[in-house]
Amino acid sequence: MKIAISGKGGVGKTTIAAILSLMLAERGEKVLALDADPDANLASALGISAQAQTNILSISQQLDLIEERMGAKAGTYGQMFTLTPKVDDIAERFAYAYRGVSLLVLGAAHQGGGGCACPENAFIKAIIDDLVLDKHETLVMDMEAGVEHLGRATAESVDAMIVAVEPGRRSLDCAALIEKMATDIGIANLLFVGSKVDGVEDEAFLRDALGDRLVMCLPYSEAVRRADRDGRSPYDVMDDEWRTCFEKLLAVLQA
Numbered sequence: 001m002k003i004a005i006s007g008k009g010g011v012g013k014t015t016i017a018a019i020l021s022l023m024l025a026e027r028g029e030k031v032l033a034l035d036a037d038p039d040a041n042l043a044s045a046l047g048i049s050a051q052a053q054t055n056i057l058s059i060s061q062q063l064d065l066i067e068e069r070m071g072a073k074a075g076t077y078g079q080m081f082t083l084t085p086k087v088d089d090i091a092e093r094f095a096y097a098y099r100g101v102s103l104l105v106l107g108a109a110h111q112g113g114g115g116c117a118c119p120e121n122a123f124i125k126a127i128i129d130d131l132v133l134d135k136h137e138t139l140v141m142d143m144e145a146g147v148e149h150l151g152r153a154t155a156e157s158v159d160a161m162i163v164a165v166e167p168g169r170r171s172l173d174c175a176a177l178i179e180k181m182a183t184d185i186g187i188a189n190l191l192f193v194g195s196k197v198d199g200v201e202d203e204a205f206l207r208d209a210l211g212d213r214l215v216m217c218l219p220y221s222e223a224v225r226r227a228d229r230d231g232r233s234p235y236d237v238m239d240d241e242w243r244t245c246f247e248k249l250l251a252v253l254q255a
Helices: 013-026 042-046 063-070 090-094 119-133 152-156 169-184 200-213 222-230 240-254
Strands: 002-007 031-035 096-098 101-105 138-142 160-165 190-197 214-219
Touching: 002 013, 002 169, 013 031, 013 042, 013 101, 013 138, 013 160, 013 190, 013 240, 031 042, 031 119, 042 101, 063 119, 090 101, 090 119, 119 138, 119 152, 160 169, 169 190, 169 200, 190 200, 190 240, 200 214, 214 240
Parallel strands: 002 138, 002 160, 031 101, 031 138, 160 190, 190 214
Antiparallel strands: 096 101
């Protein structure tokens, strides 16, 4: 199963990615969690300590590796480089194992024009293609707010894209843009998940906008907020209501 999770920054998509990854691992799945958001926070959401995170290597910062595989110097533009680099060993070499989940952090090119066709971004896209198209384990991808890293062939092989949305116009506007981009490249199964829903009025607001496409609503949780502050995983503090919501989401994903 290949799942991509997107949404406006701060809406809770990394929380969703972490809980899904840990729940699937708890069920015996071989899970690869891919942090493809330039603002990489999935390690923290999984509960990996700040000290342990210093041992996690960001792929985009492995400049010597990128230069070797791409045949072009990282950090520069206007070069010729291969479009088919060797990437099938990257997950095995760089993933960090934690609680049954293998975490791979892609990172981002730290320069202007990060969405351009530089060697770093081309390398990252090649890795995602390999993981989605050629690997067989369960893949949970914490994406940036969009579909930047997904090409058409890759997108068509994603089983579902979860779009996290909170009760607010800006979040809904971002979700609508993600939906359009995802549909344009062939993602057929879009699931909307409400986040930080504080009461019946918030849920009604989201249901009026999204209708039956809204799969579930996660209630606002002070325990989850504190877990983020304290560097703990939301998985370890979620209550029975949250667990029931995620079990429902998994049932939909696996149907």
